[in-house]
Amino acid sequence: MSSELMREKNSGITVSLSQIPDDKLVSIVSPSGRDVVVTQDADEAMALAKKANEVNFDKKIDRRLRIKADLFILPLICLIYAIQMMDKLTNSSASVMGLKKDLNMSGDMYSWTGSGFYLGYLVFEFPSSYLLQRFPLSKCGFVFLFLWGTVLCLCSTPNYIGFEFLRVALGMLESSMTPMLVIITSQWYKKEEQFFRSAIWFSCCGFGSLLGSAIAVGCYDHLKTYTIAGWKVLLIITGLITVLLSFAFLFWIPDSPASAWFLSDEERLQMVQRIRGNQQGFGNKTFKRNQFIEAWTDYRTYLYFFFSVAMCIPNGGLTTFGSILLNSVLGYGVRQTLVYGCYQGLIEFAGCILIASCIRFVKHRMAICMFGCIMNIIFVCLFTFSTDPYARLGGYLCLGTSVIGIFTMISCFASNVGGYTKKMTVNALFLVGYGAGNIIGPQTFLPSQAPQYVGGQIAMVVSYCVSFVLAIALYASYYFENKKRDRLQSEGKFADSEHLQDIEFADLTDKENPLFRYSM
Known part of the structure; x- marks a missing residue:
């Protein structure tokens, strides 16, 4: 994999991680201030993320999917x-x-x-x-x-x-x-x-x-x-x-x-949209040593x-x-x-x-x-x-x-x-x-x-x-x-990640993902 880093910090251009070629890497700034490299070894939902961005999704669909999960x-x-x-x-x-x-x-x-x-x-x-x-x-x-x-x-x-x-x-x-x-x-x-x-x-x-x-x-x-x-x-x-x-x-x-x-094929894509806000995705089958250590x-x-x-x-x-x-x-x-x-x-x-x-x-x-x-x-x-x-x-x-x-x-x-x-x-x-x-x-x-x-x-x-x-x-x-x-986001410290689409499916940890917020 190439060592080239695609940095979009402060560019104002939105880049979808699902569309970045496999030989490219993306670097973002984590909440701790260190650079985190986002690889292509992402969440299972990343494969659907590109298509999911194109489907219709509203509160009515969100409610229907929640009810299906509750029933099934x-x-x-x-x-x-x-x-x-x-x-x-x-x-x-x-x-x-x-x-x-x-x-x-x-x-x-x-x-x-x-x-x-x-x-x-x-x-x-x-x-x-x-x-x-x-x-x-x-x-x-x-x-x-x-x-x-x-x-x-x-x-x-x-x-x-x-x-x-x-x-x-x-x-x-x-x-x-x-x-x-x-x-x-x-x-x-x-x-x-x-x-x-x-x-x-x-x-x-x-x-x-x-x-x-x-x-x-x-x-x-x-x-x-x-x-x-x-x-x-x-x-x-x-x-x-x-x-x-x-x-x-x-x-x-x-x-x-x-x-x-x-779920129908369309509903599976809508489910990707539904859980996007969790900043976690569906899962990843690869054991990652850095996450284990963290x-x-x-x-x-x-x-x-x-x-x-x-x-x-x-x-x-x-x-x-x-x-x-x-x-x-x-x-x-x-x-x-x-x-x-x-x-x-x-x-x-x-x-x-x-x-x-x-x-x-x-x-x-x-x-x-x-x-x-x-x-x-x-x-x-x-x-x-x-x-x-x-x-x-x-x-x-x-x-x-x-x-x-x-x-x-x-x-x-x-x-x-x-x-x-x-x-x-x-x-x-x-x-x-x-x-x-x-x-x-x-x-x-x-x-x-x-x-x-x-x-x-x-x-x-x-x-x-x-x-x-x-x-x-x-x-x-x-x-x-x-x-x-x-505070760091308001100061513009996380501008690079704000312009990365599908970052929630990059299989980042809560310490690596600057858009992650702890639910209390």
Whole structure:
């Protein structure tokens, strides 16, 4: 490739990147003041950008395309996330249905069934993110979903070692789900739409909890009619549901809007116009070393990471010990414990959507995140420190809404991390933090402190306080960086990029693209 640079700075001439020959390069000035070379190894949408500039596009078309995405994409990814949460909670439900007794668990053996899952999640997060970038989305997602469902069925093993091994494998396979849904959300929705859509599919954790608890109650009520243990029936049912869902994903979800089976050729071009303002495009299959390094050297990556760790220490404890806390700490029977799992799922599902809908009135999603963090602190303190058993129960049930902070952050890096390799890397690191927090969480519930588990409850309080401080820090970083970029643009420092058409499809990172603004 030629070393010649096509500089258009201050020329006033608009140049389309999609029309620049392959042997030419374009240099622009990034917000940091350094020159960034824009190469032809751009986003998948760049191939359609030239044609897309010629199609009709207005608010009516934009609305029609959004509705199509809501009808064809959103329901299935919501169901996928619900099933993922349902599968995670089978361990907790199974624990009060005879799992611990049948597999002869003692000491911290049960804690490690929770931590083992997230150990697999943590170890395989980078490989799964790489595979999702490298291979077609629908085919890769199908393989992960099919194997995940198969492994869950096999978790009905008769011994502890086999069960623990399969739990680790299950975590490895499920590590692909959240990054996959983040990719899909950023492909199909504009920045201002991504928060609420992320909230909808993430709130389906509550629907998954409701569905999983309902299945568990049904299995418990018919224990005497099975030829195998009830907890094994629970695992097999949820595993088979996941296997069936994998085929639905394969044949329904397209690899990107550019290949969507339910869009006409004209609508695919219009979709390119629709997501142009995201400054991100559809994706890029090439691993870019510079973007990988930038992700590791961007301080916001570590704010995401430690926020994820702090939020997921309580999550790991609750998903593993939730049923046990209701059973041993609050004194509810096995069936009542499983029924309360349904209530918690319903509160999580409805509460998250209700709070996320406030984005129509409170335009800053980070404000909603901080509000969610405050709620977490209130609810966990009710459960931990209150002497009233009903207040403790209320605090526990409302902790289902704790995922508000997590899906807010997920929507943040879906919107606010530019460059496909960088986005995948930050996404992976956030989920490594997710896995690390969920590994630590069950270990704070010490067997020596059973049945009250005071240490685990205190760890939840501290963790939610830390997550609140980190959310404030991230909000401040976005605010001041946007102010800086607006000032530099008004001073004419970014004139070169302002005359480059299709720059949003050049696969630039948020630090490289001077037209990029962080969505708060």
